[in-house]
Amino acid sequence: MSVDAKSVMEKNVVKNIKSIKINKKSKIEKNENLAGLLFVSPMLIGVGILTLLPIIATFILSFADWNFIMGITQINWVGLDNFKALFENEGFLKSVVNNLLFLLTVPITMIFSLLIAIVIDKHVYMKSYFKVAFFMPYISSIVAIAVVWQVLFNPTNGPINQFLFSIGIENPPTWIADPNFALISVMVIQIWASIGFNMILFLAGLQSIPKELYEAADMDGATAWDKFKNIMLPALSPTTFFLLITGIIGTFKVFDLIAVLTKGGPINSTTMLVWHLYESAFVDLKIGYASAIAVVLFIFVLIITLLQWVGQKKWVNY
Template sequence: MATTAVDAPAAPAPPPRRNRSRLTLRNTFIGWTFILPNFIGFAVLTLVPVITLFYLAFTSWNAFGQANWIGLENFQRLLTDGTFHTALINTGYYAVLHIPLTLAVSLGLALLLNHKMRGIAFFRTVAFFPYITSIVAIAVVWNMLFSPDSGPINQFLMALGIDNPPGWTTSATWSMPAVVLTSVWREMGYYMLLFLAGLQAIPRELYEAARVDGAHAIQRFWNVTVPSLRPTTFFVTVILTIQSFKVLDLILVMTDGGPGTSTLVLAQYIYRKGFEENDFGYASAVAVVLFFICLGLTVVQFLLNKRKEV
């Protein structure tokens, strides 16, 4: 756009302009033909549902009836719905455990695997592998590993001298940590790759300069690596946050929200209300809350990041 504005005065005036507008029209037409096959699907299956969500949330719609506009009633119901509050708190709990733990483990792995050594590609592959295996298989295996009586994890803990190892997925206190451990294990390889890309973008001169100044390894980490990784860390934190608040499939397979409601999360509450109880209107209201939590947290993170940069 900028270049056309610069060119315009120099060019002989009327005929090119007419040509140009016809060209724009032609380009617009051709451009749309490229985008349309994907865009139609995208609009119908993503954009329209997102917009419809905000309408549904203000209706009482169950599977059989029609949508009746009930204003804010769904949202008032949320205020007094104890199960909803539990789901909200559990989701926050999951996020508070999951985000820092994944950040630390994946950054640690990235630092460990950021060396030019023989066989390093193999180790990166190993670390990434859990991320591409299916949730169902992973949840089933970890459920067995966590098995309270004779599961390998508790056998290991008992061998270490812990007489009363946790009941993991059968205990209301330990089921959430068990789910978090599984998800950290599954996702760390993915974030490790993002961190590795960030680490490799740090200019070597910075490290050499720090070394000349006499900084030892820990000082170099805090004063060179951490500040240089800021954009990556920011990006990873945003994705991790959204991923944490929308967690659903792992919990559905691993604990189904239980025992009791100890691992019931927001997305699962939407699923229950919507697909198990067919209370689409109310489920949509919960979904609107999830939508704004994700949006709000992302905006807050962007603002924080901007302020730090100034």
């Protein structure tokens, strides 16, 4: 047998083995494909019908003039009119301003939460009591919380104003009944209710800092402030960034508190994007207009989410 013939034969054998392997492999692949699809299909179908389809519909509806009562054939396409109407609507503009003011709750909540987290991480006994205590508002329903605060804020009889009367303040603000104080009152409740969540995350961040870092700092004679600035803050930067982003997104979604406590009033002083959306869609039945608000909301959240993706890579490093 010539060398050539031998090598050809060898090649053929190798080819055969390969093709058998490929056959077997493709069968396994087929099985994997089927199994994979079966496992993920309930989620895909659910998300497809209840999220993807609706978000597309939201964009389409934002170009329409329509309400729930009219049939789908009565739909009237109005181009960008709904978006124009947004910028002429005082309720909408006020909502955007209020949403922006509401952003202040995020850093304030974070500062309080960080302080509490630092104190209960190392400097107290009964650590788990404190965790539960500050976490209580997070597990309580916003409806119950809002109702309790509504009574606490009662202008004449509420415990808060009674206390202010008793220490000699004659004209305390009427809180949620006063257009100048209503938004601040709601913000106070929001901060109070968000501290627990932020604190738990800061605590987790603090606990992940290796003890050796502090010990080394002690040996170098670092002050408490040095340790805070040079060890804690850098180590907590991913947590801080995460809380900032989720906090901001959270403020754009505030609804329960407004719906139960103020219904956007008095005189629109506490209206927010989602409340305005809800009122326009389900009270005024202006579907096209409300969908335009929904698009704006979506875009706000999208921008912040994109910032998060970019920022995470750049900023979070230690």
